[in-house]
Amino acid sequence: MQVDSTIDEAGIVDLASKEASWEEVLEYVIREEGMDPWDVDVVKLADAFRVYVTKAGVLEFKVPARLIMIAAVLLHMKAEVLMWEEEQRNAAAAAQGPPIDITKVPELQVPAKRVPTRRVTLDELVSALEKAFSTQERREVKVERARERVEEVVADEGFDVTKKINELYARISETVEQLKSGTMPFSSLVTKWERREIVQSLLGVLHMSNDGRVTLEQEEPFKEIYVRVSEGKEARVEEQEDEDFSKAETIESQDSKTSNDRHSKKEE
């Protein structure tokens, strides 16, 4: 695959570190740079990102999030194309009847007819506007409701995230020592399986994971999350927490939102 465009995988990583959203990065790469998304090598993209991480002293967490999204979207697109082609091949093979002799088919001639058009009326515009408005409104209401639900839980006045972390960490260390596998399921950390408790516990483990004190594994979305104490991190205690928190703040609010959605789904 040749690439005519001036941008390469490293360029994409560079863009992702500057742009506001992954959509804008992809849009720019495809529309403005004329790069065929098919030509983006996801492996090279990962390599370029590794180089970027090594070079960058401080890592902003939004950047990897954006890049993972970009790589995932590209991978998904490629998979879709391949699957579609496969499906079509099967369908073509299954087509009924003998092949048609195309030379026997008379060729259609296009009439050079003019197509007169009339203006769109103001009424038509207003009703189109109405449609756009109601679609937009529905979308906004949905987002707003989801946001409110999360805020309600996160902004619980009695909730102290530091306290929660200490409490969770103590329980994790204690339990994991007894377990041979070295991991414990997140669900067993949640004392009462209801939304508030789930979100607050998840916030806690996300903070710890962000600090590198634990690692989190989830094989499939909506399935169990496994918590493992990171090696050599047990000794690390609370002193550092405050400064680490400020760094983690931004990414945490986003993550907790999505996780909350997943878990509330699980509840249902």
Place this chain on the structure above:
Amino acid sequence: MDTNKRALLEAALFQASGPLSVEEIAKIVELPEQEVETCIEELILEYKAEHKGMEIVEVGERYEMRVKKPHAQRVAHLTPYADLSRGLLKALSLIVYKQPITQSDIVKTIGNRGYDYVKDLEERGLIKTEKYRRSKRIELTDHFMSYFGISSRKDLIEMFKKQEAEEATQANTATQTAPHPDVPRTEGFGSDEKTDEAQ
């Protein structure tokens, strides 16, 4: 004739997607039919002037405004489907000829490009598709019928024969006349031949 009515009559002929009867015009301009006929006669004469690009013609007791023949070929590419490539036309002909037909049949006949053709034709509103087993069943749209004036294999063959006869006549008289805008286009006319050769 009243200036305003004359303008309205002209506007109607310009706006109409097909020939208009005196009756229809009379309704629009709110004048008795006889008066309308007189107005049209005047308009026809006016448009006969050499500097006018259009003409008003009578087709089966109806009136139509259209491009004058000598200019027709030069502006034919401005019509909506003048840019259909040979490949697309071939696919479209196949659909008319063999309908009902599925996407897989098309691909079997003209190769993998068939997928793109079906997608393109659908986007242009000439065909519509519907999921059928593991493929798509293809149908012609009303818009296709009204624009191309073809609804069946029979129509297509008839049009094809007419076309061949015309070409034979033209070849015999060996005169180079520009085809009428309503007459199906002939070989090598405009469009993107290149796209097809690239296949």
Place this chain on the structure above:
Amino acid sequence: MDTNKRALLEAALFQASGPLSVEEIAKIVELPEQEVETCIEELILEYKAEHKGMEIVEVGERYEMRVKKPHAQRVAHLTPYADLSRGLLKALSLIVYKQPITQSDIVKTIGNRGYDYVKDLEERGLIKTEKYRRSKRIELTDHFMSYFGISSRKDLIEMFKKQEAEEATQANTATQTAPHPDVPRTEGFGSDEKTDEAQ
């Protein structure tokens, strides 16, 4: 201007399904662009005469022949095709509703077709765009206002709100009203019906 060229130029404006650029016209009439511009100016003046039913208007640096506004409503029913397809109208209403809006916002809402819609609407002079960060910021033009016969976007939003309020009242009284009789369904030819309905 040469009689024949003038006729050809007029024929081109008549035949085209959308506005034409000076460049396109120049290619057809085989004259330098500057000369074409002079010809068009003359033609515009000629068509301004009261007895003419059509006018030639400049939209976004392109020229279009269309029915004069005072006659438009009386002859609109003669064609099933609106000059803006459903998709274009959708994009346009989104712009009216959300202005100021960027091209990426539109693409986010209506998909990749959004790029084509923005380009088309700009060519028709209904919107103007300006580079803004990595996207384009879109605004309505004066031509948009005159096309719909309104003086500001505020008027439009007000109209829309009024209609909404009316509908709310109607919904309360539980009456089912038929759509406005004067408004035929927008049906841009060769448009992207499928895409729209799929959303």
